[in-house]
Amino acid sequence: MTVTETRHVAAAPQVQPAPDGSVPVRRQLPRLSEVRELLQFRAPVLDPVKRRLENALTIEDLRRIGRRTTPRAVFDYVDGAADAEITASRNVHAFRETEFIPENLNSVVDPDLSTELLGERIDFPLVFAPTGYTRMMHHQGEGAVARVAQRNNLPYTLSTVGTDTIEGIWEAAPEGQNWFQLYLTNNHRLNNQLVDRALEAGSRTVVLTIDTAVGGRRLKDVRNGLTIPPSLTLKTFFDMSRFPYWWVNKLTTAPIEFASVRDFPGTSADVAALLFDPGLDYEDLAWLRKKWPHKLLVKGIQNPADAGRVMDLGADGVVVSNHGGRQLDRAPASLDMLPAVRDAVGPDTTVLLDSGVRHGQDIIAAVALGADAVMVGRAYLYGLMAGGEAGVERAVEILRSEYRRGLQLLGLDGTAKIAERHVNPHTPAPKR
Ligand SMILES: Cc1cc2nc3c(=O)[nH]c(=O)nc-3n(C[C@H](O)[C@H](O)[C@H](O)COP(=O)(O)O)c2cc1C
Numbered sequence: 222m223t224v225t226e227t228r229h230v231a232a233a234p235q236v237q238p239a240p241d242g243s244v245p246v247r248r249q250l251p252r253l254s255e256v257r258e259l260l261q262f263r264a265p266v267l268d269p270v271k272r273r274l275e276n277a278l279t280i281e282d283l284r285r286i287g288r289r290t291t292p293r294a295v296f297d298y299v300d301g302a303a304d305a306e307i308t309a310s311r312n313v314h315a316f317r318e319t320e321f322i323p324e325n326l327n328s329v330v331d332p333d334l335s336t337e338l339l340g341e342r343i344d345f346p347l348v349f350a351p352t353g354y355t356r357m358m359h360h361q362g363e364g365a366v367a368r369v370a371q372r373n374n375l376p377y378t379l380s381t382v383g384t385d386t387i388e389g390i391w392e393a394a395p396e397g398q399n400w401f402q403l404y405l406t407n408n409h410r411l412n413n414q415l416v417d418r419a420l421e422a423g424s425r426t427v428v429l430t431i432d433t434a435v436g437g438r439r440l441k442d443v444r445n446g447l448t449i450p451p452s453l454t455l456k457t458f459f460d461m462s463r464f465p466y467w468w469v470n471k472l473t474t475a476p477i478e479f480a481s482v483r484d485f486p487g488t489s490a491d492v493a494a495l496l497f498d499p500g501l502d503y504e505d506l507a508w509l510r511k512k513w514p515h516k517l518l519v520k521g522i523q524n525p526a527d528a529g530r531v532m533d534l535g536a537d538g539v540v541v542s543n544h545g546g547r548q549l550d551r552a553p554a555s556l557d558m559l560p561a562v563r564d565a566v567g568p569d570t571t572v573l574l575d576s577g578v579r580h581g582q583d584i585i586a587a588v589a590l591g592a593d594a595v596m597v598g599r600a601y602l603y604g605l606m607a608g609g610e611a612g613v614e615r616a617v618e619i620l621r622s623e624y625r626r627g628l629q630l631l632g633l634d635g636t637a638k639i640a641e642r643h644v645n646p647h648t649p650a651p652k653r
Pocket of ligand 1: 298299300312350351352353380381382383402430520542543544545546547575576577578596597598599600602
């Protein structure tokens with residue numbers, strides 16, 4: 222049986238076309254409720270630092286704020302790189318040119334961002350790289366960065382040329398994973414002291430940096446007079462005087478110095494001369510391997526053959542890094558060297574990568590091409606300059622949310638699902 226249903230729909234009044242054939246728009250009386258929906262004004266944020274940070278949506282935004290709020294010479298020290306800064310721009314370019322290939326129709330409701338690194342679970346594959354002179358960027362310095370790392374369950378690495386000591390870091394972040402970065406100097410007593418202090422303070426990972434046989438020539442620092450010892454130009458000095466907030470904080474907090482070597486006799490120039498040791502070689506690494514009983518990473522690997530060799534000497538992992546382009550200019554982008562280094566050390570070795578990470582999706586690219594995690598330097602320093610501890614927290618928030626969204630849009634429900642097939646690197650892998 223077929224039932225035919227007839228519905229009576231009230232006919233809308235016919236709108237008559239105008240003489241030129243166009244149909245006039247039908248209008249209604251304005252409704253206040255609709256306007257209210259459009260005008261959801263946010264309450265004004267009175268604290269200027271908070272306001273700036275809330276408006277920062279990317280690491281590049283934090284960089285722009287840092288540039289405005291910090292003396293130019295300090296900003297240049299962070300942002301600049303060696304010689305013509307070719308490697309520094311290659312690093313960033315390599316990430317930007319990477320293509321992602323998604324696998325859709327996978328449920329990605331709540332991706333698990335965490336991963337295991339050197340036997341510890343961390344919230345996502347990110348480690349704070351060691352950076353010298355951090356209290357010059359902002360008076361809260363290394364302690365603030367270590368606290369952010371602790372809150373976010375991420376490792377923090379204190380530099381040998383930090384402006385705080387390893388003991389100070391453990392005080393600031395007693396529950397943190399506080400690593401220590403070592404420059405082996407040409408003074409054996411000092412080397413012994415540094416390693417013993419890291420051990421006694423509680424650190425369980427030492428990162429030996431090997432790409433500083435001599436200091437890279439950062440032309441901006443030379444031109445600004447930000448050298449060791451400093452020889453500020455008048456221009457630099459006048460520019461600095463435009464930042465009274467920075468000066469007051471600098472002059473009313475502990476002096477900026479190489480805190481870990483403050484008891485060592487000599488001027489800052491003498492100490493700096495010790496720190497860059499052109500005589501560093503494999504015997505030094507063998508010595509350190511014997512002395513340090515816990516995890517040992519070697520940072521500054523740019524070459525698969527070097528990676529194999531340091532692993533043969535007993536390292537627990539490597540950091541593929543060109544020091545953010547601050548040492549050997551014209552070196553290839555770290556990301557481009559990563560697949561060959563991973564091939565050389567095999568699937569079970571810990572491999573970190575740094576240099577050029579500015580976006581959460583860069584972390585995905587690095588993991589896909591063979592890294593267990595990335596280190597970031599400038600990304601968090603821009604945050605520190607833009608707003609101290611809160612700025613570093615903002616940098617982590619930005620990177621984490623970009624990382625999470627990137628995973629979801631790739632159709633991956635966790636860090637463990639990232640694979641090589643999800644990216645096309647921007648250049649073919651370099652020769653072995
Ligand atoms: C201002 C600054 C200071 C740095 N100081 C050190 C250091 O003392 N020891 C070290 O091993 N690496 C140092 N680095 C290099 C970083 O650990 C890291 O390799 C680099 O910043 C990664 O590149 P990115 O800044 O593009 O993330 C420094 C980097 C910057 C930007």
